Amino acid sequence: MSVFVVAGTLLSLAACFLLLHLNRHVRKPGQTTGHSYDGIEEYDNPLPAWWYWSFVLTIIYALGYLAYYPGLGNFKGLGNWSQVSQLEKEQKLAEEKYGSIFSAYGAMPLDELAENSKAMKMGRRLYANNCSACHGATGTGSFGFPNLTDEEWMWGETNEDIVTTITHGRNAAMIAWKDILQPQGVVEVAEYVSRMAGQEVDEELASKGKAHYQTYCVVCHGANGKGQKSFGAPDLTNEVWLYGDSRLRIQDVISNGRNGVMPAFKNKLSGDKIHIMAAYVKSLRRDS
Numbered sequence: 001m002s003v004f005v006v007a008g009t010l011l012s013l014a015a016c017f018l019l020l021h022l023n024r025h026v027r028k029p030g031q032t033t034g035h036s037y038d039g040i041e042e043y044d045n046p047l048p049a050w051w052y053w054s055f056v057l058t059i060i061y062a063l064g065y066l067a068y069y070p071g072l073g074n075f076k077g078l079g080n081w082s083q084v085s086q087l088e089k090e091q092k093l094a095e096e097k098y099g100s101i102f103s104a105y106g107a108m109p110l111d112e113l114a115e116n117s118k119a120m121k122m123g124r125r126l127y128a129n130n131c132s133a134c135h136g137a138t139g140t141g142s143f144g145f146p147n148l149t150d151e152e153w154m155w156g157e158t159n160e161d162i163v164t165t166i167t168h169g170r171n172a173a174m175i176a177w178k179d180i181l182q183p184q185g186v187v188e189v190a191e192y193v194s195r196m197a198g199q200e201v202d203e204e205l206a207s208k209g210k211a212h213y214q215t216y217c218v219v220c221h222g223a224n225g226k227g228q229k230s231f232g233a234p235d236l237t238n239e240v241w242l243y244g245d246s247r248l249r250i251q252d253v254i255s256n257g258r259n260g261v262m263p264a265f266k267n268k269l270s271g272d273k274i275h276i277m278a279a280y281v282k283s284l285r286r287d288s
């Protein structure tokens with residue numbers, strides 16, 4: 001296959017050259033060709049020399065280009081250039097240029113870093129590239145994607161918790177309860193959850209729901225409903241809801257379960273950059 005591509009490319013270059021060359025010599029220099037269109041006649045003149053030579057130069061340039069860069073079938077080119085090698089070269093240059101800045105920030109305590117406006121400018125760019133698609137441009141999240149500017153932290157709010165969240169990612173495991181509780185049980189426990197959140201509820205349903213809650217839900221969400229960060233189980237008593245606060249939404253989460261996934265960044269961002277990101281997350285909350 002490669003042979004055909006090489007032959008095709010070289011042959012068409014040769015054909016270009018031949019065509020040019022044949023047109024250099026004309027049969028009746030200085031005379032008209034005899035064609036006439038509405039009284040306009042055509043002279044039989046060769047290409048001007050400068051024109052001819054600039055075409056020849058482009059052909060020579062093309063040959064040089066094909067020798068140096070990978071353009072002829074599988075031939076890798078004498079320059080050993082590839083998109084990957086170019087990317088690696090640029091990444092290395094960037095690493096040389098910015099690496100020392102990142103490692104200086106990486107060595108600063110996180111709380112201090114969150115106060116450093118230059119570092120936080122860098123953090124904002126990193127955030128825009130890596131996080132904003134899910135958590136929103138200003139960190140306020142959306143349905144299923146937690147708000148990073150509020151007071152609720154499913155996975156913990158200490159510096160270590162946040163660094164761990166970004167480095168290793170998180171995987172929420174709220175199983176579906178519809179088979180265990182049956183539709184009626186789901187309605188009852190949703191009623192109880194809503195009462196914990198301070199909503200107006202049907203007391204009779206809620207008190208039945210309380211029994212289910214104590215049997216099935218306390219392990220993760222706690223006896224008081226305050227949640228537990230080692231499971232990523234959210235606080236059910238405040239007005240912050242990842243999946244919505246209406247009765248139907250709450251019933252749906254309980255019935256079908258949810259498995260929110262925060263991706264791990266350890267293979268994508270260096271430790272220093274994760275450190276800057278964590279400081280940026282803290283600054284988001286402070287600034288909101």
Ligand code: HEC
Nearest residue numbers: 172173174216217220232233234241242243244258259260
């Ligand atoms: C194994 C631990 C575990 C158990 C047991 C568990 N949950 Fe959850 N629950 C979670 C996790 C983790 C989440 C967050 C899911 C996510 O982020 O995708 C969650 C989310 C929720 C939410 C959504 C909260 C929001 O902010 O939108 C509700 C409501 C809820 N659970 C109610 C219950 C009820 C009621 C029970 C008992 C029938 C229960 N959970 C049992 C771990 C658990």
Ligand code: HEC
Nearest residue numbers: 130131134146152153154155156165172232260261262277
């Ligand atoms: C593909 C979407 C996605 C991207 C990209 C993403 N996240 Fe997340 N993130 C999530 C989801 C979903 C959760 C909640 C997981 C769960 O349901 O428990 C989460 C949770 C978090 C939490 C924990 C919130 C809490 O309440 O404890 C933090 C902190 C966080 N993300 C920061 C970041 C940062 C910083 C970045 C960029 C480096 C980022 N995320 C990129 C989807 C994403």
